[in-house]
Amino acid sequence: MTTTLLPLATTPKHIAIIMDGNNRYGKAQKLAAGAGHIAGKDALDPIVEHCLARGVQVLTVFAFSSENWARPANEVELLMQLLEQTIHEQMPRMHKYRIRLRFIGDRSQLSPQLAKLMSDAEATTAQFDAMTLVIAISYGGQWDIANAAQSLARQVVDGSIKPDDITAESLGQAVQLADLSAVDMLIRTGGEYRISNFLLWQAAYAELFFTPTLWPEFTPDELDRMMQDFANRERRFGMTSEQVQSGAAQTAE
Template identity: 65%
Template structure:
């Protein structure tokens, strides 16, 4: 029998890790130090997610729009991403976590693309949890890319217009084989989605916190999950219908 606590646990958590630069400014550090501190926060969150039974964790590391940042900062972020992937491969093996990446890889260096593909291949068979890192990712890019691939199949007469529905479209999006996002957490105090997983968060519960990402703790992560558990998710039904479904289940 499923543990009642597990039934209310989000299957898929997504995090917009915001506030690294403001953390560095607050502590009178170099900008790069803020990003380094932020990188170190992710590991305990990943381990804790696996421990409590989260099936999928997706984090926003570098957006499509982040290419507009100063070249020196972009270069540093790419360097930190490469370091993080090297560090994560043995950790993923230890905890049996599948590591994935989503985003437009054509804008990344060839060496980083190769490293990402190797990490995915080495960890693909693990089933304890899936950690997805969004790099050079944007929700509008994701939807546009899926549309292009579906259109190409229609043009090649592999699909008809009648074949296209929301389920087929989902399968062509990033994370199409994972559960939809249940809980979206954004650190740093801003109340916006920032072009992240626009389709996948259609019915996600949103949790915004002023806490800067390098200061985000396991305790606050647990609090966000408790807030999620206390919310009624209706998916278009009425409260009365949801209560009846819960009783029947």
């Protein structure tokens, strides 16, 4: 972890990370097939601890996308095994640091064993309040929004709401993580400049950060530099700089 934490003017409440670059790391290091994913799994722990030390409320990480099912079968099998292993390994840490563990994504494609492991982990840590770690498994932002729309459509059919009741606000309450704060920072490692169908609704006003660093080499120090950058950015949410500054001045009074 970073030994000296400089004060932050603003701490992001919710950080989301696309953990990209595991395969390329493994190839660059001439590791055995799949070893890059293992290295990526091990890289998560110090990032979680750093977020906790910084007072971040929610950390959401993209572990397996809905599109990843199209990868070679042996790689998918390895990733599912690593996800199970990650959950087992994280549980003692969740209890130690009192971190709530949650999962988002389409669980219908997961094995019953993995789905039960996820549900049990959520139930066991539900009362912890130091931070929330969200792991996205079999998740896609488009699936998330479509799933929310289907939920509202069913309510229209059963008569509990009218079509005109469907608004941006009601749809926002039906997507995954609706009970948590919106994403403030969205980080992608690995040198790609896209968000790859991750948290499309929740990250509508997120500050975006891209780094060429491959995920297994991503460190708390680099994360902290991004957090310092975030604290210096002006987030306008559609307003002018003058409006934002005026609002900040009124808050300070």
